[in-house]
Amino acid sequence: MKVVSIVGARPQFIKLAPICRAMERAKDAILHLIVHTGQHYDYEMSQVFFDELGLKAPDYHLGVGSGTHGYQTGEMLKRIEEVLVREKPDLVMVYGDTNTTLAGALASSKLHIPVAHVEAGLRSFNRKMPEEINRVLTDHVSDFLFCPTQNAVENLRREGFTGILNGGKLLPLDCNPSDFPHHSPLVVNTGDVMYDALLLYAELAEKRxxxxxxxxxxxxxxxxxxxxxxxxxxxxxxxxxxxxxxxxxxxxxxxxxxxxxxxxxxxxxxxxxxxxxxxxxxxxxxxxxxxxxxxxxxxxxxxxxxxxxxxxxxxxxxxxxxxxxxxxxxxxxxxxxxxxxxxxxxxxxxEAREGEESIWPYGDGRAGERVVLTIIYL
Structure with a gap:
C-alpha cells in the first residue's frame, strides 16, 4: 500500500512524527511518502522540526510559501494534484486544520483517492475562523476520520456520520478493525497523536x-x-x-x-x-x-x-x-x-490555579499505532 502524508505547518510536523514511527514498523505493508507544501518555510518553523524529531526528509517540497488563503490554497491544490497524479497513492493522509489540510483533502478527493484525516471531528463552532472551515470541509470529504477524543466522535455523530467503529470508544490495539461492523466514511477514536508525540519527545527534551x-x-x-x-x-x-x-x-x-x-x-x-x-x-x-x-x-x-x-x-x-x-x-x-x-x-x-483530576480524554499515547492498524486492515 502506498500512503502519502501531506503536511506544511509546524503543528502538522509534530502530528506526523508518531505516524511515521508507526509506519516504519509496518514498512513491509506500507510505502510512506511525505509531501511538504511549504506553508511554513523558515528553519525555525519547519526544518528544525524534521531535524529534532528525526523525521525523514520530505519526498516532495512544493515551496508554496505564504499568501492569502485563496492564493495559498489554490497553489497547494495545483501542486499537490501534480504529485498525486504522478505517484498514484492508495491513500492520502492530512493532519489538523490548516490550508495544507484542506488543499490535500480536496486534491485527493477530486482524484478519487481515499482521504484519511488525522485529528478529525474538532469543532469550535465559530465559522469566522479559517481553521473551522478547513476542519468541517476536510471531514466531509474524508473516508477515514481519526478522532483524538470521544467528544470529537460525538461531534461527527451529530453531523450525521454513522460509520463509527467500536461505538466511538478507543480502538483496542489487539483487534482486527475489519471484525467490527462498519461502512464508509469510517470514524475511529484513536486517541491524540500530539499526546503520542509528547510522550516520545519529552524525555529527549529534558536531556537536550x-x-x-x-x-x-x-x-x-x-x-x-x-x-x-x-x-x-x-x-x-x-x-x-x-x-x-x-x-x-x-x-x-x-x-x-x-x-x-x-x-x-x-x-x-x-x-x-x-x-x-x-x-x-x-x-x-x-x-x-x-x-x-x-x-x-x-x-x-x-x-x-x-x-x-x-x-x-x-x-x-x-x-x-x-x-x-x-x-x-x-x-x-x-x-x-x-x-x-x-x-x-x-x-x-x-490568579491561575491547577484544575481538577478528571478522566483522561486523550488516549494512551498509542494513537499512531491505531491509525496504521486501521489503514492496514481496512
Missing part, C-alpha cells in the same frame, strides 16, 4: 534542551505566551488589547515570554504595536517549547496545540479566544477562555 539556562529562567517563575491566530493578529484592536494584558502581567512581577510567530511579527510591524516589558523571542524549536511549557507558571495562548500541551503538563492555561475546540481542557478546569479582554487576561493569569 537548554532553553531555561540560556534565558536564565527559574521553573514556575514566568508566564509563556503565544499569539498567531488570524482572528487576533489581523485585528489591531484585539492584538493591542492582548499585548496590553501581557504587559500588565509583566509589570505585576511575573515575567512574560513571547516567542513571536512570523505572522504576528509582520502584523506588529504593520500596526506599529510594540510589546513593552514583555520578553520577545524568535520562534523556538519543539523540544525547547516543551521545556518552556512544562516549567511555566501559566500559559497564555490562542493555539489549540499549546492548550493541549499545557493540559498534558498540568499547567494552567489562559486561552486568548472566546471558544476552543479542546473543550475537555476547560471542563477539567485547567483552561480558561478570556478572549481579548485585557483586564480578564491579567486577572485570570495572575
Amino acid at each position: 534542551a537548554r532553553i531555561l539556562e540560556k534565558l536564565d529562567l527559574k521553573p514556575k517563575a514566568y508566564a509563556l505566551a503565544t499569539i498567531h491566530r488570524a482572528e487576533n493578529t489581523d485585528n489591531p484592536e484585539r492584538l493591542g488589547a492582548i499585548l496590553e494584558g501581557l504587559e500588565r502581567i509583566a509589570r505585576e512581577g511575573l515575567p512574560v515570554l513571547l516567542p513571536l510567530h512570523p505572522r504576528t511579527q509582520k502584523r506588529l510591524r504593520e500596526t506599529g504595536l510594540h510589546p513593552k516589558d514583555v520578553r520577545v523571542l524568535e520562534p523556538v524549536s519543539y523540544l525547547d517549547m516543551l521545556i518552556l511549557e512544562k516549567n511555566a507558571r501559566v500559559i497564555l495562548t490562542d493555539s489549540g496545540g499549546v492548550q493541549k500541551e499545557a493540559f498534558f503538563f498540568q499547567v494552567p492555561c489562559v486561552t486568548l479566544r472566546e471558544e476552543t475546540e479542546w473543550v475537555e481542557t476547560v471542563e477539567a478546569g485547567w483552561n480558561t477562555l478570556v478572549g481579548c479582554d485585557a483586564e480578564r487576561i491579567v486577572q485570570v493569569a495572575l
